[in-house]
Amino acid sequence: MTTxxxxxxxxxxxxxxxxxxxxxxxxxxxxxxxxxxxxxxxALVDRMGASRTPVREALRRLAGxxxxxxxxxxxxxxxxxxxxxxxxxxxxxxxLEPAAIRQATEAAAGAPELRRAFAAxxxxxxxxxxxxxxxxxxxxxxELADRFDWAVIGATRNEHLxxxxxxxxxxxxxLRNLSHIDPQRVEVSVVEHLRMCDxxxxxxxxxxxxxxxxxxxxxxxxxxxxxxxxxxxxxxxLG
Amino acid sequence: MTTxxxxxxxxxxxxxxxxxxxxxxxxxxxxxxxxxxxxxxxALVDRMGASRTPVREALRRLAGxxxxxxxxxxxxxxxxxxxxxxxxxxxxxxxLEPAAIRQATEAAAGAPELRRAFAAxxxxxxxxxxxxxxxxxxxxxxELADRFDWAVIGATRNEHLxxxxxxxxxxxxxLRNLSHIDPQRVEVSVVEHLRMCDxxxxxxxxxxxxxxxxxxxxxxxxxxxxxxxxxxxxxxxLG
DNA sequence: GTACTACATGATGTATACAGCAGGTATGCA
DNA sequence: TGCATACCTGCTGTATACATCATGTAGTAC
Numbered sequence: 289m290t291t292x293x294x295x296x297x298x299x300x301x302x303x304x305x306x307x308x309x310x311x312x313x314x315x316x317x318x319x320x321x322x323x324x325x326x327x328x329x330x331a332l333v334d335r336m337g338a339s340r341t342p343v344r345e346a347l348r349r350l351a352g353x354x355x356x357x358x359x360x361x362x363x364x365x366x367x368x369x370x371x372x373x374x375x376x377x378x379x380x381x382x383x384l385e386p387a388a389i390r391q392a393t394e395a396a397a398g399a400p401e402l403r404r405a406f407a408a409x410x411x412x413x414x415x416x417x418x419x420x421x422x423x424x425x426x427x428x429x430x431e432l433a434d435r436f437d438w439a440v441i442g443a444t445r446n447e448h449l450x451x452x453x454x455x456x457x458x459x460x461x462x463l464r465n466l467s468h469i470d471p472q473r474v475e476v477s478v479v480e481h482l483r484m485c486d487x488x489x490x491x492x493x494x495x496x497x498x499x500x501x502x503x504x505x506x507x508x509x510x511x512x513x514x515x516x517x518x519x520x521x522x523x524x525x526l527g
Numbered sequence: 528m529t530t531x532x533x534x535x536x537x538x539x540x541x542x543x544x545x546x547x548x549x550x551x552x553x554x555x556x557x558x559x560x561x562x563x564x565x566x567x568x569x570a571l572v573d574r575m576g577a578s579r580t581p582v583r584e585a586l587r588r589l590a591g592x593x594x595x596x597x598x599x600x601x602x603x604x605x606x607x608x609x610x611x612x613x614x615x616x617x618x619x620x621x622x623l624e625p626a627a628i629r630q631a632t633e634a635a636a637g638a639p640e641l642r643r644a645f646a647a648x649x650x651x652x653x654x655x656x657x658x659x660x661x662x663x664x665x666x667x668x669x670e671l672a673d674r675f676d677w678a679v680i681g682a683t684r685n686e687h688l689x690x691x692x693x694x695x696x697x698x699x700x701x702l703r704n705l706s707h708i709d710p711q712r713v714e715v716s717v718v719e720h721l722r723m724c725d726x727x728x729x730x731x732x733x734x735x736x737x738x739x740x741x742x743x744x745x746x747x748x749x750x751x752x753x754x755x756x757x758x759x760x761x762x763x764x765l766g
Numbered sequence: 767g768t769a770c771t772a773c774a775t776g777a778t779g780t781a782t783a784c785a786g787c788a789g790g791t792a793t794g795c796a
Numbered sequence: 797t798g799c800a801t802a803c804c805t806g807c808t809g810t811a812t813a814c815a816t817c818a819t820g821t822a823g824t825a826c
Contacts, residue, residue: 304779
């Protein structure tokens with residue numbers, strides 16, 4: 289946090305509650321705060337450099353997003369993850385995201401600029417497909433996939449749908465970061481994303497939606513497979 | 528709010544924030560607080576008999592549910608309603624609720640007690656169908672329909688789906704209360720609910736889902752029809 | 767008469783003080 | 797030695813004080 293040259297804090301545009309919220313959300317997403325970790329307000333006051341009021345507000349907001357569990361008179365904990373919750377998450381996404389990409393497909397059909405953006409991402413995926421496997425490629429892929437997902441979310445007309453999907457993203461990201469990513473998975477995932485892009489760019493909503501469904505099913509299968517092969521990871525998830 | 532006989536408040540089980548939240552939600556649902564109404568924290572402090580802290584928490588929670596709009600440094604207003612928002616709401620419900628009733632159908636198939644509850648509601652709808660139109664019948668219908676909806680929500684296994692649908696209910700209820708109900712609508716709606724019950728009780732998820740879809744489409748058409756015929760109502764909604 | 771500026775008012779964002787409850791710990795007793 | 801109870805610490809829920817900012821108004825210059 290920088291101080292204005294003049295000397296006084298310039299009454300920052302974003303509230304401290306926003307800052308605390310963002311930082312906590314990020315730490316939960318990254319897995320730095322493991323599921324189940326108790327979140328004492330006073331401890332956060334020290335760590336975040338804000339008073340209890342914005343800290344409390346951030347915790348309440350996170351609880352509303354399902355990232356934190358609040359027990360009355362007992363405080364907050366980072367929300368736990370169970371196998372059932374993973375299944376629920378992906379089932380729900382499988383319900384929402386095909387509808388979202390259909391709307392994005394329609395939107396792109398009428399907005400050349402949007403079409404260009406998606407076309408550029410398609411090129412990016414194609415390039416990634418030709419690169420040799422490496423941690424750097426994996427990182428690049430997840431970055432691009434993230435941009436793609438946000439583009440779809442942004443092109444979703446229905447506000448409820450858009451907000452709900454956006455709210456699910458941190459949960460998915462957290463799962464990715466908690467269960468160590470299978471490098472093998474990138475290979476398949478690139479193909480799936482290419483199929484999504486192709487359907488979307490062709491104006492074929494059904495095809496794009498089918499690609500999303502397939503992608504989600506594969507993702508879930510991979511995660512569950514990882515858990516089955518590595519019971520330790522399951523402990524990570526369930527702890 | 529009652530005081531304990533001994534003299535002191537027994538540290539009520541529910542927090543004041545909960546109470547304020549519930550009261551405000553109800554007033555918004557009932558239309559007592561019209562869309563766009565400014566909600567000053569201090570005014571609410573007086574009216575609700577709580578201090579700013581729980582009032583603020585209630586407002587933030589309502590904002591998370593989309594019932595209140597927060598403008599930084601400018602305060603809260605009851606969220607506005609536009610034609611687009613109505614369409615978005617019903618489109619979204621049309622995406623979620625068929626899936627929910629499919630899960631409820633499966634749940635009922637394996638839970639005799641649940642089946643009995645739904646069967647009882649079916650009987651209630653059938654009885655309503657034979658009654659002569661009257662305000663009392665309309666009230667009874669909406670009460671029963673509400674119980675039915677909550678039963679479906681309760682029987683929805685997927686937690687995300689369940690929470691999301693539950694969060695949409697106040698929005699729908701508000702629309703009903705803002706746009707004066709068409710008594711004619713009850714006639715058709717009873718039939719639609721009977722079809723939902725039949726599908727659900729027969730274990731036919733597809734049929735139940737189709738009935739929900741039909742019901743939502745009809746509801747939306749009715750609301751829009753009302754708005755078209757009575758521009759004054761539109762002003763109510765848009766104001 | 768109109769537009770712009772300075773100010774006064776009231777609100778929100780934040781910090782902090784106080785009250786009551788939950789959980790752990792130590793002590794007493796069997 | 798094991799268990800039950802009482803205490804004690806720390807936390808959450810609430811109330812309130814203070815700082816900063818947005819809005820409306822009065823006044824003035826053109």
